[in-house]
Amino acid sequence: MELDERKKLILGAIIESYIETAEPVGSRTIAKKHDLNVSPATIRNEMSDLEEMGLLEQPHTSAGRIPSHLGYRMYVDRLMKRYELTANEITRMCSLMELKIAELDTLIKEIANIYSRITNYTVIGTMPEVSKASIKHFQVMPIDDKTLMLIIVTNTNIVRDTKISIGRPIDLHTAARISSVLNERLSGLSCGDIDMEKITLLQAELTDNEDLIQPILHFIYECVEATENSEVFTGGISNLLSFPEYNNIQRAKELIGFLDDKSNLHRAMAVREHEHVRIVIGSENRAIELKDCSIVVSSYNIDGKVVGTIGLIGPTRMNYSKAVSNLEFLANQLNRLTSKPGNKQE
Amino acid sequence: MELDERKKLILGAIIESYIETAEPVGSRTIAKKHDLNVSPATIRNEMSDLEEMGLLEQPHTSAGRIPSHLGYRMYVDRLMKRYELTANEITRMCSLMELKIAELDTLIKEIANIYSRITNYTVIGTMPEVSKASIKHFQVMPIDDKTLMLIIVTNTNIVRDTKISIGRPIDLHTAARISSVLNERLSGLSCGDIDMEKITLLQAELTDNEDLIQPILHFIYECVEATENSEVFTGGISNLLSFPEYNNIQRAKELIGFLDDKSNLHRAMAVREHEHVRIVIGSENRAIELKDCSIVVSSYNIDGKVVGTIGLIGPTRMNYSKAVSNLEFLANQLNRLTSKPGNKQE
DNA sequence: GTTAGCACTCGATGGATTAGAGTGCTAACA
DNA sequence: TGTTAGCACTCTAATCCATCGAGTGCTAAC
Numbered sequence: 001m002e003l004d005e006r007k008k009l010i011l012g013a014i015i016e017s018y019i020e021t022a023e024p025v026g027s028r029t030i031a032k033k034h035d036l037n038v039s040p041a042t043i044r045n046e047m048s049d050l051e052e053m054g055l056l057e058q059p060h061t062s063a064g065r066i067p068s069h070l071g072y073r074m075y076v077d078r079l080m081k082r083y084e085l086t087a088n089e090i091t092r093m094c095s096l097m098e099l100k101i102a103e104l105d106t107l108i109k110e111i112a113n114i115y116s117r118i119t120n121y122t123v124i125g126t127m128p129e130v131s132k133a134s135i136k137h138f139q140v141m142p143i144d145d146k147t148l149m150l151i152i153v154t155n156t157n158i159v160r161d162t163k164i165s166i167g168r169p170i171d172l173h174t175a176a177r178i179s180s181v182l183n184e185r186l187s188g189l190s191c192g193d194i195d196m197e198k199i200t201l202l203q204a205e206l207t208d209n210e211d212l213i214q215p216i217l218h219f220i221y222e223c224v225e226a227t228e229n230s231e232v233f234t235g236g237i238s239n240l241l242s243f244p245e246y247n248n249i250q251r252a253k254e255l256i257g258f259l260d261d262k263s264n265l266h267r268a269m270a271v272r273e274h275e276h277v278r279i280v281i282g283s284e285n286r287a288i289e290l291k292d293c294s295i296v297v298s299s300y301n302i303d304g305k306v307v308g309t310i311g312l313i314g315p316t317r318m319n320y321s322k323a324v325s326n327l328e329f330l331a332n333q334l335n336r337l338t339s340k341p342g343n344k345q346e
Numbered sequence: 347m348e349l350d351e352r353k354k355l356i357l358g359a360i361i362e363s364y365i366e367t368a369e370p371v372g373s374r375t376i377a378k379k380h381d382l383n384v385s386p387a388t389i390r391n392e393m394s395d396l397e398e399m400g401l402l403e404q405p406h407t408s409a410g411r412i413p414s415h416l417g418y419r420m421y422v423d424r425l426m427k428r429y430e431l432t433a434n435e436i437t438r439m440c441s442l443m444e445l446k447i448a449e450l451d452t453l454i455k456e457i458a459n460i461y462s463r464i465t466n467y468t469v470i471g472t473m474p475e476v477s478k479a480s481i482k483h484f485q486v487m488p489i490d491d492k493t494l495m496l497i498i499v500t501n502t503n504i505v506r507d508t509k510i511s512i513g514r515p516i517d518l519h520t521a522a523r524i525s526s527v528l529n530e531r532l533s534g535l536s537c538g539d540i541d542m543e544k545i546t547l548l549q550a551e552l553t554d555n556e557d558l559i560q561p562i563l564h565f566i567y568e569c570v571e572a573t574e575n576s577e578v579f580t581g582g583i584s585n586l587l588s589f590p591e592y593n594n595i596q597r598a599k600e601l602i603g604f605l606d607d608k609s610n611l612h613r614a615m616a617v618r619e620h621e622h623v624r625i626v627i628g629s630e631n632r633a634i635e636l637k638d639c640s641i642v643v644s645s646y647n648i649d650g651k652v653v654g655t656i657g658l659i660g661p662t663r664m665n666y667s668k669a670v671s672n673l674e675f676l677a678n679q680l681n682r683l684t685s686k687p688g689n690k691q692e
Numbered sequence: 693g694t695t696a697g698c699a700c701t702c703g704a705t706g707g708a709t710t711a712g713a714g715t716g717c718t719a720a721c722a
Numbered sequence: 723t724g725t726t727a728g729c730a731c732t733c734t735a736a737t738c739c740a741t742c743g744a745g746t747g748c749t750a751a752c
Contacts, residue, residue: 026745039695044746062702062745113606237583238603241595249587249595256602257584260459372714385726390715408714408733 001053003074009036010046011055012079015067019317022244024064069282069316072294076279076320083321085329092118093326097333109233111334112310116236119326121312122259123235124297126269134190135220138182145169148212150219164215178212181205186220194220232265245292245315258289259313271299271309277324277331282316292316296323298331310334347399349420355382356392357401358425361413365663368590370410415628415662418640422625422666429667431675438464439672443679455579457680458656462582465672467658468605469581470643472615480536481566484528491515494558496565510561524558527551532566540566578611591638591661604635605659615655617645623670623677628662638662642669644677656680 003011013034014025027040027047036043047065050056055071058064067075085093096114108127116123139151143163148170151161170178185202186194194217203210237256246252258264268287271278280295296318297311310330312323349357359380360371373386373393382389393411396402401417404410413421431439442460454473462469485497489509494516497507516524531548532540540563549556583602592598604610614633617624626641642664643657656676658669 024745028745040745041695041697041747042693045694048747058746060702061747062700062743064745236606238599238606241599241602247595249593249598252595252598253584253587256587260582260584370714374714386714387716387726387728388724391725394716404715406733407716408712408731410714 001049003053006036006038007046007050008079009034010043011050011067011071012075014047014050014056014065015071015075015079018066019319022317024059024066026064029064067317069284072281072316072320073284076281076324080321083319083325085325089118089326090329093329093333096330097337108308108310108334109235111330112233113235115310115326115330116239119312119323120236120239120242121314121318121323122237122239123310124259124265124269124295124313125233125235125308125310126266127231127233127308134188134193135186137187138179140175140179140182142170142172142175148175150216152219162219164212164219166212170209174209178206178209182216232262232269234259234265240314243315243317245317251292254289255293258287264289268295268313269297269309269311271297271306277327279320279324294318294320296320296327298327300331300334347395349399352382352384353392353396354425355380356389357396357413357417358421360393360396360402360411361417361421361425364412365665368663370405370412372410375410413663415630418627418662418666419630422627422670426667429665429671431671435464435672436675439675439679442676443683454654454656454680455581457676458579459581461656461672461676462585465658465669466582466585466588467660467664467669468583468585469656470605470611470615470641470659471579471581471654471656472612473577473579473654480534480539481532483533484525486521486525486528488516488518488521494521496562498565508565510558510565512558516555520555524552524555528562578608578615580605580611586660589661589663591663597638600635601639604633610635614641614659615643615657617643617652617655623673625666625670640664640666642666642673644673646677646680 010030013030017025017029017033027043030036030043031038031040047056050071051058051065055068055074056065057068057071059066096111096118108125112123112125135152137153141149141151143149146165146167146169148164148166149161150164181202185198185205189198199213199217202213206213237259240246240255241252246255264287268280268285268290277296277298280290280297282294283291285291285293285295290313292315293313294316295311295313297309299306299309301307310327312318312327314323356376359376363371363375363379373389376382376389377384377386393402396417397404397411400414401420402411403414403417405412442457442464454471458469458471481498483499487495487497489495492511492513492515494510494512495507496510527548531544531551535544545559545563548559552559583605586592586601587598592601610633614626614631614636623642623644626636626643628640629637631637631639631641636659638661639659640662641657641659643655645652645655647653656673658664658673660669
């Protein structure tokens with residue numbers, strides 16, 4: 001079945017109404033609120049189609065419709081209009097940034113806290129402690145003429161690998177030599193310990209393979225930051241209890257319990273490299289405990305490098321449009337703020 | 347009215363029954379469970395007396411009795427028997443300690459988390475970041491012949507004062523000189539910055555008043571640790587939602603919202619100098635949001651010096667006996683553990 | 693393709709009744 | 723004088739039941 005213009009309009013209207021009221025949406029409501037110039041009966045037919053397409057659901061026969069996770073996905077990907085922050089909101093967000101806190105970690109936590117109060121959602125953030133995590137072991141090996149595999153074991157015993165494209169074949173022997181140089185020079189070090197001196201040393205020892213150094217260093221940073229050493233924090237957990245979705249204590253308890261465990265948060269907050277704002281809806285979450293939640297998360301930079309993430313968590317019935325706008329704005333401001341000199345970066 | 351032996355027995359029985367079941371306790375229940383060899387009617391008379399004494403309360407006329415805050419206070423102060431940890435519990439607590447974590451702060455947080463799972467209460471802990479807080483300004487002045495007042499302003503603009511007993515009178519002029527020496531040598535420094543060298547310098551400049559240096563340094567430590575720079579953390583907040591007391595979402599939200607704010611936690615967790623285990627019951631809490639909660643909190647040491655606190659929070663109907671035993675054990679173990687060399691202390 | 697009309701479904705609401713736990717009081721008892 | 727049995731009374735929680743109303747799906751007419 002085709003998703004024509006009118007269906008889109010109706011779907012959008014239903015989702016927005018549901019986001020606002022948390023009540024199943026009936027045909028009459030839509031007919032009245034939006035002047036589509038069609039009768040409730042027509043809308044009922046369309047709604048029936050939308051349900052068949054898996055975009056809507058019916059809690060029980062005589063209730064209205066609510067969006068399915070697929071419906072939300074369609075909405076955020078194709079229907080949602082960008083929410084324009086009001087002048088008032090921009091002012092509030094900006095004043096957030098004027099906290100005069102010297103330490104970056106305190107600053108981010110403080111911002112997260114206040115931000116949760118502004119948005120009335122729960123805020124989750126991660127903050128890598130770059131200086132702590134380190135690499136225990138390196139292993140380099142050739143895969144084919146154009147690809148090299150780099151395996152890294154971190155001090156927390158997490159194993160990660162990546163493929164590096166190379167312009168020329170590298171034989172087993174050379175790969176072994178590179179491995180041993182890396183292990184000798186870099187193992188046990190954290191990102192903070194890798195300075196120009198170390199890099200120059202590497203360059204001297206790997207003169208024939210100097211072009212590999214950049215991608216290797218890049219991957220090291222990536223690994224170390226992805227480990228569980230990075231700190232996670234939350235703010236405004238009690239906001240969750242305002243949503244009628246969590247009037248059921250049992251559900252609330254499960255979710256809050258889940259959020260209590262930092263390693264869970266880490267997994268939930270993963271943002272792919274260079275991804276802008278990521279939206280994970282309901283059952284798209286890997287964790288089953290989050291199957292009725294959505295997460296909107298963005299990364300933020302220090303000196304142009306992604307070092308942490310900050311995001312909102314709420315019921316699937318989340319004001320995505322507003323959440324995305326807010327978060328983009330916040331991340332931008334953070335980027336601007338932290339790229340100034342005088343912060344804690346190594 | 348006198349609190350005779352039987353009344354004590356009945357009060358204890360009611361409190362322990364209520365702690366277990368969270369249901370108002372009736373006269374029949376007590377008569378049956380404990381063989382006091384008296385009829386329910388007699389117990390009713392006694393309960394009526396206990397209510398008159400303010401130790402019990404009645405939610406409504408035809409319900410049983412529940413302990414009042416005063417009742418709990420009486421219980422923990424005079425009636426409560428020490429809970430003996432079972433071998434199993436001791437094993438679990440000990441294995442908690444075997445986490446091989448180098449950084450003290452991570453260790454404490456991790457222990458707090460697991461501990462909350464063991465006890466099924468919410469754990470709150472504080473951890474001073476001694477290295478961050480500092481003193482902005484000193485002011486010394488004589489009060490009378492035998493007392494000197496020391497006022498300190500921290501970098502967070504908190505003002506605190508103390509009186510120091512001295513064996514001889516000190517005049518205004520001398521006091522001013524001491525003030526200016528302190529400001530010159532110590533202001534802007536944090537505890538971590540005050541080393542032997544600085545102290546020697548002070549001793550040289552205050553030769554006539556060398557005996558003041560120790561108490562002054564002591565108070566500096568006390569102030570800096572009491573400021574909001576010390577870190578607070580919580581674990582197992584979701585445990586609160588298991589208590590029937592928090593079946594009311596509104597109440598749960600208020601409490602969890604309160605716990606979300608770190609500065610609230612600081613105030614709630616204050617332990618007086620050298621106090622062992624402190625129990626704060628219901629309305630004894632200064633914060634109105636905690637009027638239905640109790641807090642059991644203990645301090646812990648590093649190298650014999652109190653540096654942080656760890657405690658449990660739950661409804662006033664808390665198993666005080668067990669909470670105290672658990673906490674004492676934990677604090678003892680922590681003290682033992684951290685007094686070994688090799689931790690992060692400055 | 694759209695719409696009006698209508699029967700039907702199903703949860704929510706509110707009132708009435710009932711069951712049960714517990715009290716307080718009185719009078720009898722040791 | 724303290725203790726106890728008995729009984730009337732109170733209050734909450736649970737249950738039942740009728741009703742309401744929002745909303746659907748289907749049919750037939752436009």
